[in-house]
Amino acid sequence: xxxxxxxxxxxxxxxxxxxxxxxxxxxxxxxxxxxxxxxxxxxxxxxxxxxxxxxxxxxxxxxxxxxxxxxxxxxxxxxxxxxxxxxxxxxxxxxxxxxxxxxxxxxxxxxxxxxxxxxxxxxxxxxxxxxxxxxxxxxxxxxxxxxxxxxxxxxxxxxxxxxxxxxxxxxxxxxxxxxxxxxxxxxxxxxxxxxxxxxxxxxxxxxxxxxxxxxxxxxxxxxxxxxxxxxxxxxxxxxxxxxxxxxxxxxxxxxxxxxxxxxxxxxxxxxxxxxxxxxxxxxxxxxxxxxxxxxxxxxxxxxxxxxxxxxxxxxxxxxxxxxxxxxxxxxxxxxxxxxxxxxxxxxxxxxxxxxxxxxxxxxxxxxxxxxxxxxxxxxxxxxxxxxxxxxxxxxxxxxxxxxxxxxxxxxxxxxxxxxxxxxxxxxxxxxxxxxxxxx
Numbered sequence: 001x002x003x004x005x006x007x008x009x010x011x012x013x014x015x016x017x018x019x020x021x022x023x024x025x026x027x028x029x030x031x032x033x034x035x036x037x038x039x040x041x042x043x044x045x046x047x048x049x050x051x052x053x054x055x056x057x058x059x060x061x062x063x064x065x066x067x068x069x070x071x072x073x074x075x076x077x078x079x080x081x082x083x084x085x086x087x088x089x090x091x092x093x094x095x096x097x098x099x100x101x102x103x104x105x106x107x108x109x110x111x112x113x114x115x116x117x118x119x120x121x122x123x124x125x126x127x128x129x130x131x132x133x134x135x136x137x138x139x140x141x142x143x144x145x146x147x148x149x150x151x152x153x154x155x156x157x158x159x160x161x162x163x164x165x166x167x168x169x170x171x172x173x174x175x176x177x178x179x180x181x182x183x184x185x186x187x188x189x190x191x192x193x194x195x196x197x198x199x200x201x202x203x204x205x206x207x208x209x210x211x212x213x214x215x216x217x218x219x220x221x222x223x224x225x226x227x228x229x230x231x232x233x234x235x236x237x238x239x240x241x242x243x244x245x246x247x248x249x250x251x252x253x254x255x256x257x258x259x260x261x262x263x264x265x266x267x268x269x270x271x272x273x274x275x276x277x278x279x280x281x282x283x284x285x286x287x288x289x290x291x292x293x294x295x296x297x298x299x300x301x302x303x304x305x306x307x308x309x310x311x312x313x314x315x316x317x318x319x320x321x322x323x324x325x326x327x328x329x330x331x332x333x334x335x336x337x338x339x340x341x342x343x344x345x346x347x348x349x350x351x352x353x354x355x356x357x358x359x360x361x362x363x364x365x366x367x368x369x370x371x372x373x374x375x376x377x378x379x380x381x382x383x384x385x386x387x388x389x390x391x392x393x394x395x396x397x398x399x400x401x402x403x404x405x406x407x408x409x410x411x412x413x414x415x416x417x418x419x420x421x422x423x424x425x426x427x428x429x430x431x432x433x434x435x436x437x438x439x
Contacts, residue, residue, distance in 0.1 A: 009339050010103050014089055016346055017107045020353070021085060024116035025078060029358025029435050030398045033074070035388070037118035038397060041073035041405035053208045053215050058162035059120035073405035077118040085115045087126040097133050100338075101327035105320070107342035109349035110240075110247035110312040121316050124162045128317050131155040131169065132324070136283045138185050148185070152192040157199050159317075165298065169317070170196035172293030176286055183282075224306055234299050237310030239264030241319050242271070244341055245348040247312040271322065274329045284328075287321035294318030358436040360402075366431040368403045377403065382410045382421040393424040399433065 025032035043051040044063035066076035085106055092102040114121045134151045137143040159166035174193020177186040208215050240247045243264035249257045295318050330338040371377035383397035401407045415421045
């Protein structure tokens with residue numbers, strides 16, 4: 001009876017999560033895209049031309065793959081998010097690998113938001129699960145010697161081809177092997193880590209330098225941000241990442257942020273307490289080790305490489321293993337009552353989505369009619385911005401890219417003289433966009 005009840009809860013959670021994922025981008029004025037999304041969709045649209053080396057090939061190629069089935073780049077990106085979610089559920093169920101924990105994990109509003117976002121995190125999450133499964137199989141002795149090295153190396157390289165930050169997972173895996181070098185499985189992690197680093201080096205010289213030899217030099221800059229700023233952002237990022245209900249703080253400040261950060265901090269302390277009180281297995285120790293290594297590297301790289309402030313999205317590949325271990329412990333303590341966290345997170349997500357709702361389909365229709373009337377729907381476009389901080393203006397470009405993926409940003413005023421260069425003013429004087437009031 002208890003097993004039947006739990007299976008019913010799991011099916012219900014999966015269905016609600018799937019429906020919520022779809023509503024998450026439909027009830028958004030831009031369909032859950034960002035300036036980086038513009039780059040991803042344009043890359044996929046113009047491939048096999050290499051549009052840039054700012055991102056690995058994995059996510060744009062995945063978008064391109066789905067376009068062969070008749071979808072445009074925008075809908076292809078949403079198909080990837082939904083398929084990523086379903087893959088995680090099916091994979092963990094078939095492999096009997098953290099299935100209960102994965103059902104709750106995917107129902108957390110932060111991960112649901114990632115699946116609905118046109119960003120590479122949606123694609124990397126299922127590959128993180130594969131990596132964790134392969135690693136667990138090696139530590140538990142199910143994979144050994146050549147097979148262990150082959151599958152682990154393959155999973156590490158796959159991760160790097162989706163997000164460059166996977167270098168931290170490669171480094172964490174190799175470092176884990178060095179820390180526990182006396183253990184039987186250590187050599188697999190050390191060798192795979194070395195092969196992974198070798199691949200990264202070759203990737204830099206054979207791909208990045210070939211198409212943009214100045215990329216690394218232009219991207220690196222010592223002393224970008226002061227420590228005082230980075231530590232505050234780290235605290236805020238961790239508290240929102242590990243808040244099971246709300247993963248976004250109010251950028252304008254206010255008392256609501258005390259509650260958001262407070263819940264996250266309490267949950268982090270609860271995690272630490274549970275991990276100390278209930279001894280971790282060797283596999284779980286590896287998961288926590290890699291997670292901490294990834295978060296630490298994500299912090300320190302900010303001193304010389306420009307990235308957005310750390311948040312739930314950037315830290316998702318590294319927070320995922322911690323959540324899995326945490327939920328396993330909660331199941332040991334509270335049994336099926338643990339599923340309540342998933343339902344509460346979905347409930348808070350429903351409230352947030354409804355309060356901040358826009359109408360993507362209506363906005364898309366307006367934008368599509370505008371571009372077709374101007375005969376701009378099938379040609380390369382530019383969108384003029386004064387600075388990248390022009391958030392209100394860039395939202396118009398984001399919406400535009402969901403209709404015509406071949407959009408690039410320009411900061412040159414003279415480009416506005418061209419018919420194919422649009423501005424916020426040019427667009428909004430002809431159409432009206434339904435915007436949410438919580439920007």
